[in-house]
Amino acid sequence: MAATDVVVDVRDTWMSFAGNRPGEPIHVLERIGFQVRHGEFVCIVGPSGCGKSTLLNVLGGFIEETRGSVLVEGAPVKGPDPGRIFVFQENGVFPWLTVEQNVGFGLWQRPAAERAERVAHYVRMVGLNGFERAYPRELSGGMRQRVEIARALAAEARMLFMDEPFGALDFLTRLKMRADLVRIWQAERKTILFVTHDIEEAVQLADRVLVMTRRPATIQAEVTVDLPRPRDLDARGYLDCRDRIFALMGMDAHQSGVVVSR
Numbered sequence: 001m002a003a004t005d006v007v008v009d010v011r012d013t014w015m016s017f018a019g020n021r022p023g024e025p026i027h028v029l030e031r032i033g034f035q036v037r038h039g040e041f042v043c044i045v046g047p048s049g050c051g052k053s054t055l056l057n058v059l060g061g062f063i064e065e066t067r068g069s070v071l072v073e074g075a076p077v078k079g080p081d082p083g084r085i086f087v088f089q090e091n092g093v094f095p096w097l098t099v100e101q102n103v104g105f106g107l108w109q110r111p112a113a114e115r116a117e118r119v120a121h122y123v124r125m126v127g128l129n130g131f132e133r134a135y136p137r138e139l140s141g142g143m144r145q146r147v148e149i150a151r152a153l154a155a156e157a158r159m160l161f162m163d164e165p166f167g168a169l170d171f172l173t174r175l176k177m178r179a180d181l182v183r184i185w186q187a188e189r190k191t192i193l194f195v196t197h198d199i200e201e202a203v204q205l206a207d208r209v210l211v212m213t214r215r216p217a218t219i220q221a222e223v224t225v226d227l228p229r230p231r232d233l234d235a236r237g238y239l240d241c242r243d244r245i246f247a248l249m250g251m252d253a254h255q256s257g258v259v260v261s262r
Contacts, residue, residue, distance in 0.1 A: 007159065007191050008036035008059065013068030015054055027216035028054050032068070034210055034219055039189040043202035045245065046212030052195045053163050055212075059193065060086055060161050073158070082106070085157040089164040093136045093147045099123065100132040102147050106155030122150040125184060142173040146180070153188060162194040166201070178204055182229055199249075203242045204231050211248045221248050 015029035028051040036042050044052050057063045058070060061079040070077050072084065086092075093102050104119040123132055126146040136144050145165055152160055166174045178201060185192060196202050202209045209223040223245055227237050246252060 005037040006035045007038045007073050008034075008193070009069070009071040010034050010059070011069040013058070013070055014066045015051065015058060015063070016066045029058075029065075029218070030216045031218045034222065036191060036193065039191055041185055041192045041194070041205060041207045042210060043194045043196055043206035043208075044210045044212065045196060045199055045202050045249070046217060047214050047249065048197060050212050050215045050217040052197075052212060052217075055217075056086075056161050056163055056193060056195050060084060082155065083158040085152040085155065085160055087145070087148050087152060087160060087162045087165045089167045093144050093151070095136045098133050098135055099128055099139070099147055102136070103150045103154050105151055118154050122154045125153070125187065126150045127180065140173070141169050142177050145169070145177060149181070149184065153184070153190070157190065159191040159193070162192060164196055165194075167197070174201070179230060181205065186229070199242055199245050200233070203238060203245065204233065209245060211245055223248075 011033050013029060013032040014027070015032075016025040016027045019026045032055065044055065046052050054063070058065050059072060059077065061077045061081060061084075064077075072081075094105065097105065100119050100123065103122055104115050107115040107118060110118070119132075123129060126149055128143060128146055128150070131139065131143065136147070139147070148165075149160075166177050169177060182205060194202075194205060203225055206225050209225060210219050211221040211223060212218070213220045223241060225241055227235070227241070231238055
């Protein structure tokens, strides 16, 4: 991976939290190391509670690693940055603002005409034409997530950190949102780090999938998904990639039980 392409560089990173007993910290992450290229779509999967969201919060500057090196865009992470925006499962749209007001929230310093143009562009991109003056309570869950994505894009975020953003949606809405996100990413080529517990989702979306172990978690494998988009969910290559990740996590894709002990 060429050094000039790398926008996330994590080296030997550990994360611990204070435990209930003095001197007995809770070790969440250990020996984490990976890189992400500019414009790459990377998904992070792993067992529930292993520290996926913790890792994303370290990258976003919400918490500081216990030890190790975390560089984003060539500099140590010292806190949140407006160029790196989070999209959460529990939507973060402002309920007292309309769709267009939410999308334009980060643009208040821009001239009015430019702000209106950018808002209109991203409202169209996420497919919310006609809902510009609707309030979040009048929208479905999927539509509210689209508002949040449009707001991040309109504010010229260079990087999106997405923490199970579709986890609360029903199955059919999730499928539609995945397809829409891929279309938007192909148009914008933002760098995306996407945490999910859904292996099928990861293989459908990502250029690469980082597979984490149980806590204290490390990255046990990086799986490259070298498949054309949009992806055929019944194609042999897709199924092989999916099954490989299930096997790495000690699961059988065709059964519900664990088939490999750790």
